Amino acid sequence: MNKTVNQKAWFFVIPVFVLVAFNAIIPLMTVVNYAFQETFGNNVFMWEGTRWFKQIMLSERFHASLGRQFLFTFIILFIQIPLGIAIALTMPKEGIGVPICLVLMSMPLLIPWNVVGAMWNIFALPDIGFLGHSLNALGFDYNFTQQIGDAWFTTILMDVWHWTSLVVLLSYAGLRSIQPAYYQAAEIDGASRWAIFTKIELPKMKKVLTIAILLRFMDSFMIYTEPFVLTGGGPGNATAFLSIDLVKMALGQFDLGPAAAMSLIYFFIVLLVCWVFYTLMMRNEEKS
Amino acid sequence: MSLELKNVEKKIGLDTHIYSTNLKLEKNTINILLGSTLAGKTTLMQIMAGLDKPTSGEIWFNNENVTGMKVQKRNVSMVYQQFINYPNFTVFDNIASPLKITGVSSDETKQRVGKVAELLKLSGMLNKKPNELSGGQQQRTALARALVKDSDLILLDEPLANLDFKLREELREELPKLFENRDCIVVYATTEPSEALLLGGNTATLQEGKIIQYGKTLDTYNKPNSLISAQVFSDPPMNIAKIKKSGDQCSFLQNDIQWKTKLNIKDGEYKVGIRPHNITTYKEGNNTLEIKGKVLISEISGSESLIHFTNGNLNWVSLSNGVFQKNVGDEMNLYMNTDEFVYFDQNERLVSNG
Numbered sequence: 124m125n126k127t128v129n130q131k132a133w134f135f136v137i138p139v140f141v142l143v144a145f146n147a148i149i150p151l152m153t154v155v156n157y158a159f160q161e162t163f164g165n166n167v168f169m170w171e172g173t174r175w176f177k178q179i180m181l182s183e184r185f186h187a188s189l190g191r192q193f194l195f196t197f198i199i200l201f202i203q204i205p206l207g208i209a210i211a212l213t214m215p216k217e218g219i220g221v222p223i224c225l226v227l228m229s230m231p232l233l234i235p236w237n238v239v240g241a242m243w244n245i246f247a248l249p250d251i252g253f254l255g256h257s258l259n260a261l262g263f264d265y266n267f268t269q270q271i272g273d274a275w276f277t278t279i280l281m282d283v284w285h286w287t288s289l290v291v292l293l294s295y296a297g298l299r300s301i302q303p304a305y306y307q308a309a310e311i312d313g314a315s316r317w318a319i320f321t322k323i324e325l326p327k328m329k330k331v332l333t334i335a336i337l338l339r340f341m342d343s344f345m346i347y348t349e350p351f352v353l354t355g356g357g358p359g360n361a362t363a364f365l366s367i368d369l370v371k372m373a374l375g376q377f378d379l380g381p382a383a384a385m386s387l388i389y390f391f392i393v394l395l396v397c398w399v400f401y402t403l404m405m406r407n408e409e410k411s
Numbered sequence: 412m413s414l415e416l417k418n419v420e421k422k423i424g425l426d427t428h429i430y431s432t433n434l435k436l437e438k439n440t441i442n443i444l445l446g447s448t449l450a451g452k453t454t455l456m457q458i459m460a461g462l463d464k465p466t467s468g469e470i471w472f473n474n475e476n477v478t479g480m481k482v483q484k485r486n487v488s489m490v491y492q493q494f495i496n497y498p499n500f501t502v503f504d505n506i507a508s509p510l511k512i513t514g515v516s517s518d519e520t521k522q523r524v525g526k527v528a529e530l531l532k533l534s535g536m537l538n539k540k541p542n543e544l545s546g547g548q549q550q551r552t553a554l555a556r557a558l559v560k561d562s563d564l565i566l567l568d569e570p571l572a573n574l575d576f577k578l579r580e581e582l583r584e585e586l587p588k589l590f591e592n593r594d595c596i597v598v599y600a601t602t603e604p605s606e607a608l609l610l611g612g613n614t615a616t617l618q619e620g621k622i623i624q625y626g627k628t629l630d631t632y633n634k635p636n637s638l639i640s641a642q643v644f645s646d647p648p649m650n651i652a653k654i655k656k657s658g659d660q661c662s663f664l665q666n667d668i669q670w671k672t673k674l675n676i677k678d679g680e681y682k683v684g685i686r687p688h689n690i691t692t693y694k695e696g697n698n699t700l701e702i703k704g705k706v707l708i709s710e711i712s713g714s715e716s717l718i719h720f721t722n723g724n725l726n727w728v729s730l731s732n733g734v735f736q737k738n739v740g741d742e743m744n745l746y747m748n749t750d751e752f753v754y755f756d757q758n759e760r761l762v763s764n765g
Binding site: 302 | 457460462482483487488489491492493495497498499500508509512513
């Protein structure tokens, strides 16, 4: 077989290489560089091998923030996914209600993250905030700046408020793509509402829900701005999730080596969980 | 057993989707609803099934008023244009699903599913999921679900429309067999006249929410009660021309072609309808009439050739057996079989056949 050889094609590929190099590879390699060396400034580096990785993997501080991170992500997925589907199921399917609901649902998604944090901080302040003041007036001893449980409650509530809409919108799109004939067929069969949900709606929403869970997992696992503004990781380290802890280590203590090692471990955890989850969800799809 | 629609009417807002309709379907019959898209076939079927309520009028089944009765209580099954199956169920569970809900024993379920699966050539695929099947097999599964539960009424809403040509031909030939010896009423909606002719039974021609004509399929085809019914039941569309009759002589208004007729009707102006396959490039029948035509378009469809031609003001289509192509602008002679002419009066009601 005669293939035509034309090296000019490289000119089409090079810009992408350059772009990816600058926005991904070079920053990442800098981090890799730090992760294996010790630096004292003045561009003096000393080789440390895997020392920082060992240190991070064995450090209780990392275990604690990783644990907090998984707990937080698990809780918000557990609330947001079912709640999002439930809201999507109750949304109107036609008429003027559709655009109204869609706009209302999109609102929280359009607010900048630090504004969300600031809003909820003021909203939840025990003395002057509407939420904090009301709760105290109702007899609850609520103070998110001092009590660990309250801090978690507020952070989770804020995230649910901010992000459930995304699950709602994705689920709603999934539901709307189900042809009416499916519902009629189920009606003819005499299927219950629950059977329609489990046998038709859920399977038909599978792909869109996979995307929703992946997006919510990644976003919540990397959450930084909102809890940073709301609680600053406190009280103590109670809400210091991975990224908050990482920034403390890198910019607060200036431990660049361990921080770089931690970033890489963090990165691989996100990658691994996403890959495992996606593979499991899509395994049946690819068989066909 | 019979299904009867009495003055059934369906309005949504100000739009009338079905005009007052009376229709009686008898036991063990295939009834075809023939009409173009938006003629009201689906709406009518949904009303028959009880999936939709008529705005006014009544539906009677076996001399019982079932208007507004829920579809679950009606023992109905339906097949759609889209392939509707439970995505997570295997083919077996899909077919068995109507039986499970009615509480049929598992042995009987197995036996009945097996029988229907064999009839629809699905025996080897019972453990597969719908998305592992071809479109034709998915629709076979949906058909099997409809057939497995011995419904009183089986509704098929353009079941072959989404299949590709070969699969459609294949399944179309099997369909009449599937409904044989079944104690039920079958209603079949389609846009294709050829499908109605193949299935036989009775045909109702529909247009814009009205049933134009209902009767035995061949009668409806051969004796359309009106021009509209004839048009619905003719693909490609029927050729129409104004004619004048005096004595036993008929002639087109547009040109001087004349022919003799045995029609026993008053002298005057009429309209004649000629189906495309009654205008051919060769002589067919004993009473043929020659017409000159100028070719507009020439196209081949299967083993037949369509020639669109003009003659004066007439803009007609002819359909001949055989595969051939004519050049645009060619002058040629075509032959019309006057025995097959259909005559309509000025109000487009049928006068008589040939």
